[in-house]
Amino acid sequence: MAASMEQINRLLSSGKYKPLLAVIKGFRNGAIYGAKVRFPHALVMTFLFKNTSLIESMKVILEATFIHSRNLAYFVFAYKGLTTLFRFLEDQKSQYHSFIAAFCAGFVVFGKYNKVNEQINLYLLSRILYGLAKLAVKRGYIPKPKSDPFPLFAAVVWGIVLWLFEYERDTLQPSLKSSMTYLYDDSNIWHSLRDFLFYNKR
Known part of the structure; x- marks a missing residue:
């Protein structure tokens, strides 16, 4: 051996x-x-x-x-x-x-198509779009920003996703929709101190 x-x-x-x-x-x-x-x-x-x-x-x-x-x-x-x-x-x-x-x-x-593959592909899509934008600047296809573009990027991303959630939520990926429902819808509902502080109750 x-x-x-x-x-x-x-x-x-x-x-x-x-x-x-x-x-x-x-x-x-x-x-x-x-x-x-x-x-x-x-x-x-x-x-x-x-x-x-x-x-x-x-x-x-x-x-x-x-x-x-x-x-x-x-x-x-x-x-x-x-x-x-x-x-x-x-x-x-x-x-x-x-x-x-x-x-x-x-x-x-x-x-x-399955939920796992969908999440992996969406994860990669966000990364490559960000990477391609940086590559475009690196190669000189678009001018280098004079100030940090990250705040504007964050604002556009969050503006679009909350608009989609509020008015077109059926277009969102299920796990994202579940997370946002917990954050923005379930926080509007309570009946007592218990479900206000400790758990959600619809």
Whole structure:
């Protein structure tokens, strides 16, 4: 057993088969990271907004954790596998490899609609819009602001989301709608000191 473990360690540290082993390690990291991110989020959101039994709540939490962990593992595996294949076929690394590999893996893994995939895709959308705006400034496509644009950005984001919540709330993503209902609607309702201070009662 010790001898075989030593052989494995020697192989891993030799650098041999590194591209293939990186794909496998990417799968492992995707699974671990997905579970670490989703479990606490699902735990908080389920116990905060769902009125179900403990067994049903745990089932929801574990199912969401499994889906996130599995999908992220599949995506990292597919993305790293495809970029490695492209680099092998063309004998060099190119920028379009990343886009094509992620496009294909994203279509297969995150293209199926479910609540977890919806949240992940929306999270990424907000990040890439912000990143593309910064890239446009960096490349000189739009002039660099003379003052900090973050306050205006925050004002526009919050103005739009509260308008949508008040007048077009069916267009909002369910977990966001639940959070905003708790913050803005449930705070309008109370019948006694108990449900004013300690819990919400409709």
